[in-house]
Amino acid sequence: MESRLRSILLRTVLLIIVVGALPGCASKLTTDSGDDAESSVIEPEVSRRQIEPPKINTNDFEIGAYAGLMSVEDFGSNAVYGASLAYHMSEHFFFQGNYGQTDTSETSFEVLSGGAQLLTDDQRQLSYYDLLIGYNLLPGEAFVGSSRSFNSAMYMVAGVGNTDFADDKFFTLVFGAGYRMLLWDYLAVNFDVRDHMFDSDLLGTDKTTHNIEFKVGMTFFF
Amino acid sequence: MKNLTAMLLLILLCASAAAYGKDRFYKVVVQDAYIEMHTGPGGGYPVFHVVDRGELLEVHKRHTDWFKVKTQKGISGWVGAEQLARTLEPDGSPTIIKRPSRDDFLARRWEAGVQLGDFDGANVISTYVAYQFTENISTELWGSHLSGDFSDGWMLNANIVHQPFPAWRISPFFTLGTGVLHIQPKATLVQVEDRTDQEAHAGFGVRAHLGRRFMLRAEYKSYVVFTSRDENEEVDEWKAGFAVFF
Numbered sequence: 001m002e003s004r005l006r007s008i009l010l011r012t013v014l015l016i017i018v019v020g021a022l023p024g025c026a027s028k029l030t031t032d033s034g035d036d037a038e039s040s041v042i043e044p045e046v047s048r049r050q051i052e053p054p055k056i057n058t059n060d061f062e063i064g065a066y067a068g069l070m071s072v073e074d075f076g077s078n079a080v081y082g083a084s085l086a087y088h089m090s091e092h093f094f095f096q097g098n099y100g101q102t103d104t105s106e107t108s109f110e111v112l113s114g115g116a117q118l119l120t121d122d123q124r125q126l127s128y129y130d131l132l133i134g135y136n137l138l139p140g141e142a143f144v145g146s147s148r149s150f151n152s153a154m155y156m157v158a159g160v161g162n163t164d165f166a167d168d169k170f171f172t173l174v175f176g177a178g179y180r181m182l183l184w185d186y187l188a189v190n191f192d193v194r195d196h197m198f199d200s201d202l203l204g205t206d207k208t209t210h211n212i213e214f215k216v217g218m219t220f221f222f
Numbered sequence: 223m224k225n226l227t228a229m230l231l232l233i234l235l236c237a238s239a240a241a242y243g244k245d246r247f248y249k250v251v252v253q254d255a256y257i258e259m260h261t262g263p264g265g266g267y268p269v270f271h272v273v274d275r276g277e278l279l280e281v282h283k284r285h286t287d288w289f290k291v292k293t294q295k296g297i298s299g300w301v302g303a304e305q306l307a308r309t310l311e312p313d314g315s316p317t318i319i320k321r322p323s324r325d326d327f328l329a330r331r332w333e334a335g336v337q338l339g340d341f342d343g344a345n346v347i348s349t350y351v352a353y354q355f356t357e358n359i360s361t362e363l364w365g366s367h368l369s370g371d372f373s374d375g376w377m378l379n380a381n382i383v384h385q386p387f388p389a390w391r392i393s394p395f396f397t398l399g400t401g402v403l404h405i406q407p408k409a410t411l412v413q414v415e416d417r418t419d420q421e422a423h424a425g426f427g428v429r430a431h432l433g434r435r436f437m438l439r440a441e442y443k444s445y446v447v448f449t450s451r452d453e454n455e456e457v458d459e460w461k462a463g464f465a466v467f468f
Contacts (some may be wrong), residue, residue: 053318054248058284089436089466090286097334131336131347133464139266149364151262160338160347162367168408171345171369182262183292185283221285 059186060222062086066190069214074166074203076105080213086134089136094134095158100213101127104165107203118202123148123166128196130161130174140192152181163198163211168199180219192219233359247280247292250309259299263288271297278312287321308323312358322467328388330467335439340459341377341432344370346461357388358399364401373404381425381458392430395441401425421447425459434468 063085070080082100089095104124110116138154156177163170176194183189196211247380252273264286271293273279279291279301287303304422307319333352340346348366355361364379404418427441440462447455 010449014241053320054281056248056281056284056289060286082394086467089285091266092290093436095464095466132350136264136266139262139264141261141267151267153264160345162369169369169374171347185285 009064014066055056060088061181062088062094062188062219062220062221064188064190064217066192066217068192068213070100070102071127071217072102072198072211073209074106074107075124075126075166076107078102078105079181080215082215084217087220088114091139092136092137096132097125097129098132098161100215101125105193112124118168126163126165128161128172130159130172130196132157132159132161132174132176134178150181150183152169152179157192157194161196163196166202168200169201172196172198176213178183184211186221188219188221190219191215192217225400226388229328247282249312250279250281250291250306252277252279252314254305254308257301257305259297259301260288261299263290263300265302265429267300268278271299279309282308289319291395294435311457316384316393318359322435324431327437327467328331328357331435332463332468334358334468335465337397337439337441337463338462339459341366341368342457343458344368344373344375346459348461350465352383359383360385364399368405371408373405373407375403377403377421381423385429387457392428394426394428394457397425397441397443399425403445417450419447419449421445421457425461429465437467437468439463439465 063083065081065083067079067081069077071077080100080102082098084096084098086094088094099115102125102137107118110118134157135154136153136155140154141149142150142152143149154177156175158175159173161172162173163172174194174196176192178190178192180188180190192213192215194215195211196213198209198211199206201207229284241438248363252275254273254275255346256272257415258416259273260267261270273293278294282292282298285288288304290298290308291301291306293299303319303321305322307317310316331354333354335349335350337348338346339348344436346368348364349419350362350364352360352362352468360383362379362381362383363407365399366376366377368375379399379401381397381401383395383397385393385395387393398421400420402418403421404416406416423443423445425441425443427439429437429439431437441460443459445455445459447457449455
C-alpha cells in the first residue's frame with residue numbers, strides 16, 4: 001500500500017516537472033500573456049511572439065591594399081601603392097574610399113637641362129585620397145580550367161578627391177573602370193584603371209592634367 | 223524505477239533542446255513552387271539550380287540583399303531577399319529577413335555620408351557621422367577638406383540638427399554648430415601665414431530617403447569665422463551628397 005502511494009506521488013511530481021519542461025520542448029517561442037484567470041472567462045490577450053531576427057553573417061564591407069603604376073603628367077610613371085575601403089550598398093552600387101602614394105621622377109626638362117631641379121625630394125612624393133561611387137556593370141563568371149569558376153564583375157567608378165603634390169593640394173576628379181574576381185566569397189582580386197584629373201600650374205601655365213593609374217589589389221570582404 | 227530514469231532522461235533532453243536548440247545556421251523551408259539559386263549575389267548572375275517546395279535550406283551568409291544558401295544535398299548558391307522572404311521557418315513561422323525599409327529609415331540611429339560643394343569659392347569635400355537621439359533631434363561630427371585657387375584648408379565641426387517633419391518624403395532640417403577652420407595659403411603665393419580660427423555656423427537643408435539604406439542630402443550653411451583681425455569673416459557654403467544609415 002505504502003509503495004503504491006509513493007508511486008502515485010512520484011508520478012504526480014514527475015508529471016509536474018514534465019509539464020514545466022514542455023515549453024522548451026515544443027518551440028523556442030515564449031509567451032508572456034498574463035495569467036489572469038479570475039478577471040474574465042475569455043482570455044482576450046493574444047500571446048505575443050517574441051521575434052528574434054536570425055543572425056546571418058553579412059559581408060558588405062570590403063577592405064584591401066593595392067599596388068601598381070601611376071603616370072603623373074610630366075613627372076614620369078612610377079610605382080604606386082595604397083589602401084581602399086568600400087561599402088556595398090546593393091548588388092549594383094558601392095561606395096569606395098582610397099588612399100595612395102607614389103614617388104614621381106624628374107620631368108624631361110630636368111633630365112635634359114643637366115642639373116636644374118624643379119622640386120625637392122619631399123615635394124616629389126605624391127599622395128591622394130578619393131571618395132567614389134561604383135556601379136557593378138557586368139556580373140559574370142570567370143572559368144579557370146574545366147572544373148573551376150570564379151564570380152566576377154566589371155565595374156565603373158567616379159568621384160572626387162584631393163591630390164597632395166609639390167607642396168600643393170589639388171582638387172581631383174577620378175574616373176575609372178575595374179574588374180573584380182572573387183577567389184572565395186570573402187577574398188577578391190581587383191584590376192583597376194583610373195584617371196585622376198586635376199588643374200595644375202606647376203610648370204608655369206594652368207592646365208588640366210590626366211594622371212593614369214593602373215593597379216592590382218587584394219580585398220577582403222567582412 | 224525504469225520509468226523514472228526514462229522520464230528524467232526525457233526532461234534532460236528537452237531542457238538541452240531548449241538551451242542548445244539554436245543551430246549554427248538559420249534554416250528555412252521553401253514554400254514557393256521553387257526557388258532560384260544564382261551563382262553569385264546579383265540578378266545578373268545565372269540561375270544554375272532550383273530548389274523545390276518543401277526542401278530545407280541553410281542560410282550561410284548575406285551580401286547586400288542576397289543570401290548564400292546550402293541545400294541538404296550540399297549545393298550552394300545565392301537567393302534574392304524577395305524569394306527568401308517567401309519561405310517559412312521549419313516550425314511554420316514566417317522567415318524573418320531584415321531589409322531596410324522606410325520605417326527603419328525613420329527609426330535610424332546612425333547615419334554617415336559624403337558631400338561635395340562650394341565653400342566661398344573653394345571646393346569642399348566633407349564626410350560626417352550623425353547620431354539620432356529622437357526622430358527630430360540628432361548630433362553630427364563633420365570633417366571637411368577645402369581646396370581653393372589660392373588656399374587650402376580643413377575644417378572640423380560639431381553640430382545639432384533639428385528635423386521638424388521627419389516623416390516627409392523630402393524632409394527639411396535646421397542645423398546649428400561650431401568648429402575649427404584651418405586655412406593654408408598656396409605655396410606658390412607670397413609668404414602668408416597659416417591660420418586656425420574658431421567658427422560658428424547655422425544652416426538648413428533637406429534630406430530624402432531614396433530606398434534601402436540610401437539617402438540624398440543637400441544643405442546650406444552660413445559660417446562666422448572669429449578671426450584674430452578686427453573683423454569677423456562671413457562665409458557661405460553649399461553642398462550636396464549621399465548618405466547611408468545603420
